[in-house]
Amino acid sequence: MGGARKFMAKIMEEPRKAFITGNEAVTWGALAAGAEIMFGYPITPQNEVMHYWTRLAPQYGKGFLQTEDELSAGFTVCGAVQGGKKAFTATAGPGNVLMQEPFGMAEAMRLPLFAVIQQRGGPSSGTVVYSQQEVTLTTFGGNGEGHRIVYSTASHQEIYDYTIKGFNTAWKYRFPTFLLGDGYQAKMREPLEMYNPEDRGIKMIETYPLIGLPGHIGDNREPQHLCNIYSLEEELYEVVMKVSAEYEKISPEIVEYEEKECENADIIILTHGVVSRAADDAVKALRAQGIKAGYFRPITLRPFPQKQLREAIAKSGAKKLLIAESAYGQLDRLTKQEIYGETIKIENLFMPGVGIIDYDIINKIKSIL
């Protein structure tokens, strides 16, 4: 452990440039965030998160368990965080489907679960490559109300930054928190700067146990009874309404977005995740050609920056909103429910399971303007 700490200090004491895959960036981000144990099950394209973690974890005295399936990976994380440990998992596609069960428990019991989702093609086994088809599942999966926090990253720097932030968000607010990446981000190499969060003024939230508390029951503490099923409609209603109110209250603090060139635009391009890089390039190219395009990107898909998007639409004077995504309308549906009542015309570029480049967006815009 002493040796591990020394190693940690050596690596992280000063910021370090690296050229690594997104999965490796997740692992380093988790280490920097002080994650203590990972539970995982193999599925492409997230495997290397486990590969790097299993190589690095022993050097830092951290734990790992390869579970029998994703149900188990999710539920072991639920157990470990109840024990007060900073635990996480990573999955994709059908694994994300299975994990909706433990993610639902984390929602219901307000467990600070953190999971990295590297989207692959769907439905079903789909492809192992890439998509943005796990938006609906990650934001609103399960038999609940979508009381989750979902960060959609667009670069390796963001993967690193939001892995650190994701743990803090989960433990601060106790809503299950997700980093939504994809196969491209998982497998590509890209430069980024790694750092120790404290050196950037980021205070890591102290973890605490919900069970296995210190002290003597009946002497100086009460037993903890964590409930997850209710006998009466009214009991459940009160719990869900309370949680909903808390979620709505904290949402303005959590919402993050990125906006460019929306002050004066004829069309706003709305994208998330890695596709927003194509949108960014497209806006620059279109502006150079005299076409007034703007850029809006929700970083948090849950909660959604709906107020900020409405404001961007209002101030831009744009007549059209182009929603481009590597899915058949998942961001589109999410956006429409969030900005209900806006009269801006919505156009679509749906490319399920394949990448989108600036050229695709530019062509689409030229065809609709």
Added chain:
Amino acid sequence: MGMIAPVTPKSWYLPSKPHKFCPGCGHGIVLKALGETIDELEIQDKVVFGCDIGCSLLAWNFFACDSTQTHHGRTTPVMVGIKRSRPELVTIGYMGDGGGYSIGSQHLLNSAVRNEKITLILVNNTNYGMTGGQMAPTTLPGQKTETSPYGRDPELTGYPTKGPEFIAELTPASAYVARATVAKYKQLKRFLRNALRNQMEGNGFSFVEVLSTCPTNWRTNAQQTWNFLEEEMEPYFPIGELKSPFGKGDK
């Protein structure tokens, strides 16, 4: 008018008593034996009690021990997650035959193979009680349930799962595997004690199946209930220690 209150284990949570199990249900006996064992081992402060969904969910606030309620079949991985991250705690997973042998069987099997240092107690009453008496993996051949109304036909649905037998095959010698019955209280307590000791000593996986009663869904009176337990269940599900690091098995 005085009432004589029965002696209750110190580790019981009295505000939740009297408990909510049906009259004649065996859960109360198992949980009394477990409570007394927790007291005797003086582990009340270290226990994390996790209960499954099914009738076992009613035990969520049964003990004055830290307790957590999970999903149907998922108590085992939750206990594994707690134990792996907090090895100093004594984790007890409590489940029924449906949760353990059917929907959660992959967790049971794999945690046994990994020799996880947890204690699981599985109450076998040959049916899904909470959902209204459907056929379980442990339903006996010919036994009528809501989903085997003409009696379980092994040709169609196989033979009853013998849990401790298969777990004994999967585990190393440091595991503890036993089958008890609510009809033999002292033996039940001894088995539970061994199952907890085995975890506390860091030996390995500890599993106790307990044969229990369900007069509500069996639609039996007191005498028929006890007869079914002793005359029908016990011959099919033999009582005893199948594997014990504490010496020769007690048959």
